[in-house]
Amino acid sequence: MPSSPPPAPPDALRAAAVALLNLTGLGLGYLLVRRWIPLAACLAATAVLLLVALPADADGVPGSALVVYSVFLLLAALHGASVGLRTRLVWPGQRPVALALGVVLLAVPVGGALWYDSAHKEAVERALLDRLAAADERVDAAGRKDFATAKSAYQDALAVYRDLAVHHSGSRAAGQVPDRMRTYYTTVAAAYGHKDYCTAVEPLKYLRTVPNSMPRDQLGTLTHWPDDRLATSLYQCGAGGLADGEGDWVPQFGELLDTFPDSGQAAKVVPAVDAAEKxxxxxxxxxxxxxxxxxxxxxxxxxxxxxxxxxxxxxxxxxxxxxxxxxxxxxxxxxxxxxxxxxxxxxxxxxxxxxxxxxxxxxxxxxxxxxxxxxxxxQTLPAAGKKLPTMASGGGISVTVRNDSPDEITVLYTGPVTGSFTLGACGSCEAYSFASSLLPGWEPCGDSGKNYPQRTISLPPGTTYFVHKPKNDSTASPGSDTAKLRYGYIYTECAYTTQSLGSSSY
Structure with a gap:
């Protein structure tokens, strides 16, 4: 007896049936022609694919795995067609029935692919919704911090919203972005809602830049939402600093007039400044x-x-x-x-x-x-400052002031009458030493041979305070005198210079 049945006559219909049954991924074509090892290989390949693909997630099946599996099925179909061309089927005996069965069973991988595609899309939707929720949480957390600290978190959340709106426009998550943007704007501008206008300026300026990166159809009326609020904040912040008289309010008013020159807030600037001046x-x-x-x-x-x-x-x-x-x-x-x-x-x-x-x-x-x-x-005679000088002038008491110093001097006096005058230098006079001023009989302005520069003024009775100092020497100590003037007397004041250890005084 021969070791195996003789080959069957070539049959293309049978070969097609085996190929179709192998394309199901279950190796059924090999089952009908009794090829157990290829059958096991088909089942193993399908099992590996299912392990890789399930459960369906947003990442889907790696493209390389799909390519390898597709090539494997194609080779299995070609090999099955080659085997089925001369090998009789175990069951069913009729070839048309086997062919029809192969066509029907192709619905299994096709249906599985469709189911997997639906599951993958749902997984993607869930992943996008998770990204949306994470961005929402980031915005909520940032709202509890000052804007400078939270700005990067706001920018990260905005990048997520933009990606959903632009690259996943048909998703459920993208459909929720417009509502999220309204929350985003109110959170960033929370300081304005609390009437903390100076703090609100920078967040509102930031919100005016959002339309540069976010599609305008996602913003709607939010595109110009910050404008009036920023103008109000700039005005209120500047007006507050102006009213307090503290800080520099010019930058706020300047930015308001430059950015919103036709706004109602800008029209209030001049009246506010005018009121502050008054x-x-x-x-x-x-x-x-x-x-x-x-x-x-x-x-x-x-x-x-x-x-x-x-x-x-x-x-x-x-x-x-x-x-x-x-x-x-x-x-x-x-x-x-x-x-x-x-x-x-x-x-x-x-x-x-x-x-x-x-x-x-x-x-x-x-x-x-x-x-x-x-x-x-x-400053020299503090008692002179007890009364504020008046515009009074003249008087009935003569007071002569002489200059016994080599410097031009200024004479100041105050009391019932206040005034000043200058006396020229005494050309033949010299500064006295401190020791000579202590000698018995020493008297300045007492040399009858000298022509002392002098001036006589008329003053009323009362206490008059005199100070005389060199006109061109700010380092010298000024001289002073307190004179209690009475009628019936003629008074003389003498200005002179004493020197001691390199310094001079009058």
Missing amino acids: KAAKAVSGKDPCGAVKQLEALNTQILQLSNGTSAEADGLVKVAGRADRSGDAGKYTCGVKQYEDGDYAQAQATMQQFVTDSPHDRNRDRARKISIGAEVA
Whole structure:
């Protein structure tokens, strides 16, 4: 007997049936022709594919695995067709039935592929929804931090929203992005909702950049949502600093006028600055005139700085700046009086001298000059500052002041009358040594052979305080005298210089 049945006559229909049954991935074609090893190989390959593919996730089956499995099925079909061409089928005996069975069983891999595709899409949807939820959590957590710290988290979340909207536009997650963007905007701009306007400026400026990276159809009305809020924040922040008189409010108003020049908030800038100037000018008559003057000076500088960066409001701002400058100059007189009354004589002198220089036509200019003289005298003789100098002049008592020094001197006096004058240097005079001033009988201005420069003034009775100092030597100590003047006497003041250890005094 032969070792195996003789080959069957070639049959293309049988070969096609075996090939189709092998394409199911179950090796059924090999089963019908009794090829057990290829059958096991087909089953093993399908099992490996199922282990790799299941459960379905967002990553899907690796492309290399699908290519290898597809090539394997094609080889199994070709090999099965070759075997089935001359090998009789175990079952079913009729070839058309086997062919029909192969066609029907192809529904198994096709249906499995369709089911897997659906499961994979659902897995992708779930993964996208998870990404959306993670971005939402990041936004929520960032909302509990200050904007500078949370900005990077906001940017990361925005990148996720953009990726979902642009690269997964048909997904359920992408459909929720517009709602998430509304939450995103309100979270970033939370400081505005709390009326913390200065803090709200930077977040709102950031939100104005979002349309540069996010499709506008995902934003809708949010595209211009930050504009009015930013304009309000810039105005309120600047107005708060202006009202407090602290900080630099110019950047906020400047940005408002540059960015939103036609807004209602921009129209409020000049009235706000005008009100601040009027308030400071009124405060000159209050308890702190010097503080009001400083504020007016600062306002003048700040308003001019603001007007340089604008065009629409420049004229109005320049007018307010000019008024602040004039109010500040006029207020220096009141400030100097307050400093004098508080005993700050050096500062009072400087303030009144500045007032005299800056306000040549002010009605208080002449008295300011006298107060400046009185303040300078009071720095040497503090008792001279007990009364504020007046505009009184003249008197019935003659006082002659002589200069017994080699320097030109300035004589200052205050009391019932305040004034000053200059005496020329005594050409034949020299500075006295400190030791000579201690000798018995020493008397300055007592040399009848010298022609001392002198000047006689008329003063009323009362205490007058004299100070004389060299006009061109700021290092020398000034001389001083307190004279109690009475009618019936003629008084003489003598200015002289003494030197000791390299220093001189008058």
